[in-house]
Every structure is written in structure tokens, then in C-alpha cells.
Amino acid sequence: MTGWTPGRRGFLAGMLATGLAPRATWADAGAPAFLGAAADAAGGYALCGIGSALDIAFRIPLPGRGHAAATHPDRPLAVAFARRPGAFALVIDCAAGREVARLSAPEGRHFYGHGAFSSDGRWLYTTENVYDAGRGQIGVWDAEGGFARADEFDSGGVGPHDIRRLPGRETLVVANGGIETHPASGRAKLNIPFMRPNLSYIEDGQVIETIEPAPEHHKNSIRHLAVAGDGRVAFGAQWQGAAAQAPLVGFHTRGQAIEMAEPPADALRAMRDYVGSIAFSPDGAQVVATSPRGGVVQVYDARARRLSGALPLRDVSGVAASGGALVVSSGTGLLRRLDDGAERAAEGLRWDNHLVAL
Amino acid sequence: MKHLLLAALIALAPLPAAAQEDRQEIVDDVVQNHVLPRFETLAAQAQNLAQTAQADCKADSPVLRAAYGDAFDAWVAASHLRLGPTEVDDRAFALAFWPDSRGVTPRVLAGLIEEEDPIAFSPEDYADVSIAARGFYALEFLLYDERISSLGASGYRCALVRTVSGDIANLSAAILRGWREGYAETMTHPAPDGAYRDTGEALKALFQTLTTGLEFTIDLRLGRPLGTFDHPRPKRAEAWRSGRSARHVMLSLATLGDLAGRLAADAPALHMELDAAVARAAGRLADLDDPIFAGVSDPESRIRIEALQQMVIDIREMVRKDLGPDLGVSAGFNALDGD
CATH class of the missing domain: 1.20.1420.20 (M75 peptidase, HXXE motif)
Known part of the structure; x- marks a missing residue:
């Protein structure tokens, strides 16, 4: 998907929506619990609001295949990113059902598909690749100023993918996947033998803590993050070495070492070296990791860091907890609540990569 | 939420024995x-x-x-x-x-x-x-x-x-x-505690070498020198110093064609279609007569190199859309190509 093009109209509409119109809230968008991007049967793409009863609260067309979305804390705004390496992201007013602004990555950068808002919703942070330099960067956009580019700073590593804000703070945590890519080589991974992923914490544009996997796991690309209410971070990795040689689910608390969950060999192999998404359960006691390649959901006890259960589910990738519900989504169109097993097959939709909690 | 409901273990229907034997072959x-x-x-x-x-x-x-x-x-x-x-x-x-x-x-x-x-x-x-x-x-x-x-x-x-x-x-x-x-x-010899638990897993791994091999040729061997229309990059061609850039594309078409043919052993019509598509791409490459893809910088010859790249993309699509499902190894929407 490369066809998202910027437009002046969207920018002007954005000014109107953010500056002059009375402020809508997520309740005006049907109070969804989750957002998910999807492909439909007609070859189109959409961003959907999903209720905790697995109902579709709204469905807004997207111009191409989506990845993740960043959601504004108060206003019903979602920033939908294209799949990497995308140069554009759309700011969508989910109450009005229309695009209100577009972000264009500055010259020489592209988005990785994830973003996060500051706690007051003023600033949007996006993970970006400064590809000629092979450097990871966080872009800052002003949500009160029509989403104009406001600032940028180093992500603390190569290939930043997911980004989250720690609860109750402005600290950002970034999964620097470590893999260098360049649009001139498509999606080819250019530095696998030398890659060094890390987890970086950033405050006021400065990296304040960086932690890497153990040296023998330097090919474990840290990509997706979940944050518990008390600030514990869980991450899902994608292993780039010989099959099933490294655990894929890790935990970190500021100032401490990375702790990997060590599942039994067959459970590790079942994940096919690939975690698609990761989420804490609403009470923070468990962590759920999905693998679309393995077609399996794994549940870990977050304290003991032990595998506590698994569920085979074809092409499962999205997982998020919201409104007391823990839901997974799959490329087959299925939504499933893990707490009571309730399911809904969304007619003709294929859920893409991530579910985003509101 | 102490106990997530994970009871619904879905057993995949086993393939009929004959199909299993064919896949093992x-x-x-x-x-x-x-x-x-x-x-x-x-x-x-x-x-x-x-x-x-x-x-x-x-x-x-x-x-x-x-x-x-x-x-x-x-x-x-x-x-x-x-x-x-x-x-x-x-x-x-x-x-x-x-x-x-x-x-x-x-x-x-x-x-x-x-x-x-x-x-x-x-x-x-x-x-x-x-x-x-x-x-x-x-x-x-x-x-x-x-x-x-x-x-x-x-x-x-x-x-x-x-x-x-x-x-x-x-x-x-x-x-x-x-x-x-x-x-x-x-x-x-797949085994429950081996790297491949069943024939399907081994077949899938071999199938993936075919798709990633095709992608390497599309994105890197051809894509890198092509660059963009405004910025063609002939010096990014593979092994141009030794004059081997086009030769590598030819070798890759031959070896991936051989693998595709073997994987399509039980689908004669698809086998023929794949052979024909590989032969067309090889013919187009030979006609270019451009060992290091220097022609990427010239609009007239560039379009012919782009056409060659498109032919390899078409082969990959045929492999993904027809051969994969035929072998029962097609990847899902999310499993297919990562994040």
C-alpha cells in the first residue's frame, strides 16, 4: 500500500475540527472499547470501532491497508497508520466518520505504524525511520495545531516499532526492533548479523534508560509493547535467528533487568519465532501474546512469567484489553473474548495486525 | 480475570492419507x-x-x-x-x-x-x-x-x-x-518433538524458501538498481563489479523455477503455467542483453527492466495464490508478510 496521498482539504478540515467545532468525545462515536483496521471482501479497507460486546460501533473507509492506530485520550480522534514503510497517517474523527488531517512523514523518513499521545492529548508521538542514516526517531505532532510537525528526537535505537506512554506519566517506552530497512530495498532486513534491539524510555525528548536483550539474543527483535497500570512493561519479540532458539515474551520494570518468560520447547516452537501483538489482562495479572504465523494465542502469568494456557486460533494477531474485556482478533474475521469465550465473526472483514484499546 | 477461557481447542481436520503421502513425496x-x-x-x-x-x-x-x-x-x-x-x-x-x-x-x-x-x-x-x-x-x-x-x-x-x-x-x-x-x-522424517512436527510443516518451510527467494530477486536484485524513475541506482545492482547482476537473476529464475516445479508435482496444469511464466521472464531477461542493468538509467530500456520485475512479481503471486493453497500451506492475512 503506497497510495495514501496528502491533501490540503484534510488539513483545513482538521483545523476546523480541532479549533472551532464543539468538542466531541468518544461517547459521540458510539463509545467503542477497541479500534481495529480491517480489509473487506470488496478489496477495500476500513477502520472499525468495536464494542466490548464485539459489536461494530462504526466503520470508516481507509484508502489502504492499515496497521495500528493511536487514539486520543479524550476526543474521538484516531490516527491510522499505513503498514510500514508508510509515509502518511490519517487523523480520523470517529464521531463524524471522516478524515480531519493527514500526517506526512518529513523527507527521508517513514512511519513504522505505531504512535502514542501525551496524557493531555496535546502531542502525538510517532515511530519513524530516518532511512538514509539508518536511525530511529520519534516525531512529535501538535494535536491542537492541526497536527503540524512540532519536534523530533532520537528513539534510542534502530527500527523503532511500537511506542507506549507509561500510565500517569509522560514517560514514553519505545521498542527499538534493531532491524535496519530502507525503502530502496523493499522490506528486506539489511543488518541481521549486526542488529541490536533495545527497549528505551524517553522523557522530555531524552533517552533516560535503555536496556538490551542478552548478547546471545541480539537477534530478538523487540517489536510490540503492553503496559500495566503499575508501569510494568511486557514485550513481544520476533526472533531472526535459527528456528525456536529464543523466548519471545519478556518483561521489564524501570531500573531492573529484562526477564524473559521461558515456555516449554514445544510451546515456543508453536509461536514460529513471531509475536504479532501483546496485551496485559485488565487486572495486570496475565499477559496475552498472539502469533499469526503459529495460529496460537498464549497466556502467561505475569508474575511467575510462566505459560498458563494456549488457544489455537487461525491467523490471530490483534489482542487488547478494554472495558474489562480481553479480546483477540484474527485475519479470518473472528473476534473472541478470552474471558468468556464469546465470539463474533465479522461479516467479510479480515482484522489486520492490531486491536487498539480505548 | 484469573481464568481465561481457553478450552475451545480446535482440532484441525487431518488431510486424507493419500494427500499426506503425496506431500511426503x-x-x-x-x-x-x-x-x-x-x-x-x-x-x-x-x-x-x-x-x-x-x-x-x-x-x-x-x-x-x-x-x-x-x-x-x-x-x-x-x-x-x-x-x-x-x-x-x-x-x-x-x-x-x-x-x-x-x-x-x-x-x-x-x-x-x-x-x-x-x-x-x-x-x-x-x-x-x-x-x-x-x-x-x-x-x-x-x-x-x-x-x-x-x-x-x-x-x-x-x-x-x-x-x-x-x-x-x-x-x-x-x-x-x-x-x-x-x-x-x-x-x-518429521516427528512430534522434531523441528518439523509433520509433513505439512516441512512442506511449508520449503514453500517459504520459494517465496522469499522470489522476493529477494524482485526487491533486491531488480528493485535496488531500478531505484525510482527520478533516481535510478545502477551502482546498487548486485555484483556489478564482476558483471554478474543479470546472471544472478537468470540463475535465481532457474533454481526457483526448479523448486516451484517440484512443489507443483501434483498439479500438472499449474506446473506448466509456472514453467511458462519462468521461461517468459528468462526470455525477457536474455533479450535485455544488459549484464549489469545499466539500462535502468535510460527511460527506454528501464521500462523493459520494470516489465521483467513485474513478470517475477506475477510468478510470486501465482505461487502465493495458486501453489500455496494447492499444497495446503497458504499463509493467512496476518501470517503472510509480517508487520
Whole structure:
């Protein structure tokens, strides 16, 4: 998907929506619990609001295949990113059902598909690749100023993918996947033998803590993050070495070492070296990791860091907890609540990569 | 939420026994007649390269260059088979670190030559050198690059040529040993506690070498020199210094065509379609008569190189949309191509 093009109209509409119109809230968008991007049967793409009863609260067309979305804390705004390496992201007013602004990555950068808002919703942070330099960067956009580019700073590593804000703070945590890519080589991974992923914490544009996997796991690309209410971070990795040689689910608390969950060999192999998404359960006691390649959901006890259960589910990738519900989504169109097993097959939709909690 | 409901274990319907046997035959055939012969040829040609370099290490030696070309051909024909023994100790990367988007290969080589680092006096020690200074692409610099092939003392460069060649031979021999002494058995005899639990998993892994091999040719061998219309990048073509860029595309079409044909053994119509598509692309490539894709910079010839790239994309789509489902190994919407 490369066809998202910027437009002046969207920018002007954005000014109107953010500056002059009375402020809508997520309740005006049907109070969804989750957002998910999807492909439909007609070859189109959409961003959907999903209720905790697995109902579709709204469905807004997207111009191409989506990845993740960043959601504004108060206003019903979602920033939908294209799949990497995308140069554009759309700011969508989910109450009005229309695009209100577009972000264009500055010259020489592209988005990785994830973003996060500051706690007051003023600033949007996006993970970006400064590809000629092979450097990871966080872009800052002003949500009160029509989403104009406001600032940028180093992500603390190569290939930043997911980004989250720690609860109750402005600290950002970034999964620097470590893999260098360049649009001139498509999606080819250019530095696998030398890659060094890390987890970086950033405050006021400065990296304040960086932690890497153990040296023998330097090919474990840290990509997706979940944050518990008390600030514990869980991450899902994608292993780039010989099959099933490294655990894929890790935990970190500021100032401490990375702790990997060590599942039994067959459970590790079942994940096919690939975690698609990761989420804490609403009470923070468990962590759920999905693998679309393995077609399996794994549940870990977050304290003991032990595998506590698994569920085979074809092409499962999205997982998020919201409104007391823990839901997974799959490329087959299925939504499933893990707490009571309730399911809904969304007619003709294929859920893409991530579910985003509101 | 102490107890997530995970009870609904969905057992996948097993394939009928006949289909299982057919799939096992395909895996056996690919391993015995596609994989092993390629690594045997690579090991033999790499051994010949190492011996030739011992006899004549001069960069412009025709015998040495011929031995280099034969061994590199053998690698390209096996390069998509990134499974098991190639992934141990980064052997495949050590044989072939490309693309080198940061120019690490010439930088490390120049450093070794200028310092006359003694690590270059033994292939065994050389295994500790940066991967970027090992393998076929490093040797290409030593034999064909104007600057590197004449840098520093000729005696040291000679030692480096012999050592890099010897290291290539060691790596190639180790990969072949890995396949003969275990991995061929692992793939053809899946077991519940093995790397492949059933035939379908082994078949899927072999199928994936086909799609990733096609993508390597589309995105890198063709995509890199094409660049964009405004910024064509002929000097990003693979192995242009030795004039091998188009040759590698031809070798990759031949070897991936062979693999596709074996995987489509039970689908004669698709087999013929794939053969025809590969032959069309090979014909188009031959018609270009442009060994290093210099034509990417000229709008008229560029369009023909783009057309060739599109033909390889079409082959990949045929493989994904027709062959994958046929074999029962098609990837899902999310499983297909990562994040």
C-alpha cells in the first residue's frame, strides 16, 4: 500500500475540527472499547470501532491497508497508520466518520505504524525511520495545531516499532526492533548479523534508560509493547535467528533487568519465532501474546512469567484489553473474548495486525 | 480475570492419507533432488575455488576468476535455501552479506589491508572477522574493485584472497555436512518433538524458501538498481563489479523455477503455467542483453527492466495464490508478510 496521498482539504478540515467545532468525545462515536483496521471482501479497507460486546460501533473507509492506530485520550480522534514503510497517517474523527488531517512523514523518513499521545492529548508521538542514516526517531505532532510537525528526537535505537506512554506519566517506552530497512530495498532486513534491539524510555525528548536483550539474543527483535497500570512493561519479540532458539515474551520494570518468560520447547516452537501483538489482562495479572504465523494465542502469568494456557486460533494477531474485556482478533474475521469465550465473526472483514484499546 | 477461557481447542481436520503421502513425496523429492545437489555443488565449487586461489591468487588471474564465478553461481543457486545448517553461526550471511547498504565490506577490507592484520593468514582465524568482510561479495571486491584490488601490499592481498576463499570452502563444507548429517533426515522424517512436527510443516518451510527467494530477486536484485524513475541506482545492482547482476537473476529464475516445479508435482496444469511464466521472464531477461542493468538509467530500456520485475512479481503471486493453497500451506492475512 503506497497510495495514501496528502491533501490540503484534510488539513483545513482538521483545523476546523480541532479549533472551532464543539468538542466531541468518544461517547459521540458510539463509545467503542477497541479500534481495529480491517480489509473487506470488496478489496477495500476500513477502520472499525468495536464494542466490548464485539459489536461494530462504526466503520470508516481507509484508502489502504492499515496497521495500528493511536487514539486520543479524550476526543474521538484516531490516527491510522499505513503498514510500514508508510509515509502518511490519517487523523480520523470517529464521531463524524471522516478524515480531519493527514500526517506526512518529513523527507527521508517513514512511519513504522505505531504512535502514542501525551496524557493531555496535546502531542502525538510517532515511530519513524530516518532511512538514509539508518536511525530511529520519534516525531512529535501538535494535536491542537492541526497536527503540524512540532519536534523530533532520537528513539534510542534502530527500527523503532511500537511506542507506549507509561500510565500517569509522560514517560514514553519505545521498542527499538534493531532491524535496519530502507525503502530502496523493499522490506528486506539489511543488518541481521549486526542488529541490536533495545527497549528505551524517553522523557522530555531524552533517552533516560535503555536496556538490551542478552548478547546471545541480539537477534530478538523487540517489536510490540503492553503496559500495566503499575508501569510494568511486557514485550513481544520476533526472533531472526535459527528456528525456536529464543523466548519471545519478556518483561521489564524501570531500573531492573529484562526477564524473559521461558515456555516449554514445544510451546515456543508453536509461536514460529513471531509475536504479532501483546496485551496485559485488565487486572495486570496475565499477559496475552498472539502469533499469526503459529495460529496460537498464549497466556502467561505475569508474575511467575510462566505459560498458563494456549488457544489455537487461525491467523490471530490483534489482542487488547478494554472495558474489562480481553479480546483477540484474527485475519479470518473472528473476534473472541478470552474471558468468556464469546465470539463474533465479522461479516467479510479480515482484522489486520492490531486491536487498539480505548 | 484469573481464568481465561481457553478450552475451545480446535482440532484441525487431518488431510486424507493419500494427500499426506503425496506431500511426503514432494518433501522427499525437494530435499533429495533440489536441496542436496545444490549444496553438494556449492561445497565442491568452493573447494575448487580455495585450491585455485592457493595456486594463483592474482586478482586478474583468469583461472581464479573462473573458479570464483563457478562457486558464486553455485551459491546463488542455493541461496534461497535458508534453513537449518545455513542459519547456524550465521553461515549464510558469512557467505553472502548483501546488500551492504552502509558500505561495510570495502571499509573492513581496506582496514585489514592497510593494517596488514595477521588474522587474514588463516581461514580458521578469519571466521572471527566481521561477516561483511567474508564470503563472495568480499572476494568480489578483492578481485574486481579498482581500489581494493590494488590497495596496499600485493603479498597481503594475496593472503587475503586465499583466506577468504578458504573460509568460503569451510562454510560451504559445514553447510553440506549439516544437511547430510541430520537436517535432511529432520525435514524428511518429521516427528512430534522434531523441528518439523509433520509433513505439512516441512512442506511449508520449503514453500517459504520459494517465496522469499522470489522476493529477494524482485526487491533486491531488480528493485535496488531500478531505484525510482527520478533516481535510478545502477551502482546498487548486485555484483556489478564482476558483471554478474543479470546472471544472478537468470540463475535465481532457474533454481526457483526448479523448486516451484517440484512443489507443483501434483498439479500438472499449474506446473506448466509456472514453467511458462519462468521461461517468459528468462526470455525477457536474455533479450535485455544488459549484464549489469545499466539500462535502468535510460527511460527506454528501464521500462523493459520494470516489465521483467513485474513478470517475477506475477510468478510470486501465482505461487502465493495458486501453489500455496494447492499444497495446503497458504499463509493467512496476518501470517503472510509480517508487520
